[in-house]
Amino acid sequence: MSDLFQWFQSQNGDVDITSLTIADIPGHGRGALALKDLPEGFTLFTIPRELTLSTRTSSLPGRIGKPAWKHFGLDKGWVGLILCIMWEEAQGSSSKWSGYLSSLPSSFDTPMFWNSADLQELQGTAVVDKIGKEQAERDYNGKLLPVVQSRVDLFPPESLSEHYTLHRYHLTGSRILSRSFHVEPWMGGDDDVSDDGSQGPDEAVAKMDVDAERSVVETGTIPGSSETTKELNDELEGPTDDEDDEDEDADDPADVAMVPMADMLNARFGSENAKLFYEEHHLKMVTTKPIKAGEQIWNTYGDPPNSDLLRRYGHVDLVPLEPPLAGLGNPADIVEIGADLAVFAAKKDSPEKLQDKIDWWLEVANDDTFVIGTDCQLPEELVSFARLLFLPRDEWEKVRQKSKLPKPKIDAQVLSVAEDVLSRRINEYSTTIEDDEALLALENAQPLSLNKKHALIVRHGEKRILHGTLQHVNQLQAQAQSSIGGNNKRKNRDGAEVSGTKGKKARS
Known part of the structure; x- marks a missing residue:
């Protein structure tokens, strides 16, 4: 170095x-x-x-000109920064960042570069739908290539096959994602x-x-009713033009910067x-x-x-976990659960149409994904949503008029929905938690490839959260049943004692 x-x-x-x-x-x-x-x-x-x-410090945007920069959509998302870095790298030693760019990694172990077999190991996790490879390729073909091909003075045709390929686009995007x-x-x-x-x-x-x-906050999701949730905008793309117009507080892509030397530090x-x-x-x-x-x-x-x-x-990351989980893992691990799973569960027990409630929730709460952490507790938002789905018509009308979400109070119906949701979510993985634990136990004797080992750690961490939360739900259900049973026993016992007393008095 x-x-x-x-x-x-x-x-x-x-x-x-x-x-x-x-x-x-x-x-x-x-x-x-x-x-x-x-x-x-x-x-x-x-x-x-x-x-x-x-894009503030590179001279490329000025050379292309602000009108053309906006015309090609380079002022939205990360495409402009990717192009700036690719162009600076193509300048070789004449770029002021040449010594820095030559120090950047030329390969990554991120899922963006995995083959289909390795990606299959991530089925069910929060990773697969967020890789964004298809969106990145659309941006490359629809935004970057047109400007490159329109300015042969800045991008000589003979340099395209070396400096402006799709592979280098993915590589540069990954550098930004991991180091900016x-x-x-x-x-x-x-x-x-x-x-x-x-x-x-x-x-x-x-x-x-x-x-x-160290990277831009991800774009959010726009929920659908009972359909599987889908992220509309890939992280490399940033907000769409419409979203950008609607949200004046949206992150400015020009704020994303590569910071030489600072990006050499690791994190844990x-x-x-x-x-x-x-x-x-x-x-x-x-x-x-x-x-x-x-x-x-x-x-x-x-x-x-x-x-x-x-x-x-x-x-x-693998560090010691605190209860209710144990062993090594990432204390910040989460599991994302789509609201559609709660809708499926509620429909089994609710004869009424739920679309009005779903639409209202999406408008007021603007949340179609619930997150469970390593504390293995039901998210309040999921509890509130489940309660909404079961509200009687009169209570539902009051809630709608007040635009106030139901209190996250756990009851038998909520627990039933939660049990169904967690079970459905667990079944989205292609392997069981027992399968994963067997592989982890054999890992020292039969080492996995790095990609498969990382996929195993990610999915096992998520499954531990789901199983821990399901266990917590089952405990709450058992406690509720025990409480009901205890109350019934006390009532029966009280009734028997009264009858006995009356009998004794009669005999005396």
């Missing part, structure tokens, strides 16, 4: 090479290691804002200073804090010991706690579940 350090310093980046190094770390790929004991608040390196690579930061323009001003004109350290940190997520759940901060002209990587010599310097990805870690970065 000496070449990267030399390039970084030649571009006015400041790095303390006596304090850290970039090295290959077993099990973690390349990462940053502390060369000596580092105190909290120590600045590891400083990056000039103009050294970040985005959300860097907004500096908003400092009068509010950033205290009454005496100075800026204290605590205030500075508060103003400088960079979004912990709960391990963050350094964080990226920004000032008016620079970004700084600063330690957030003391780090011992030889320890890895960890940034944060925001502690996502293994399904997202695998999809974005090509790895998974």
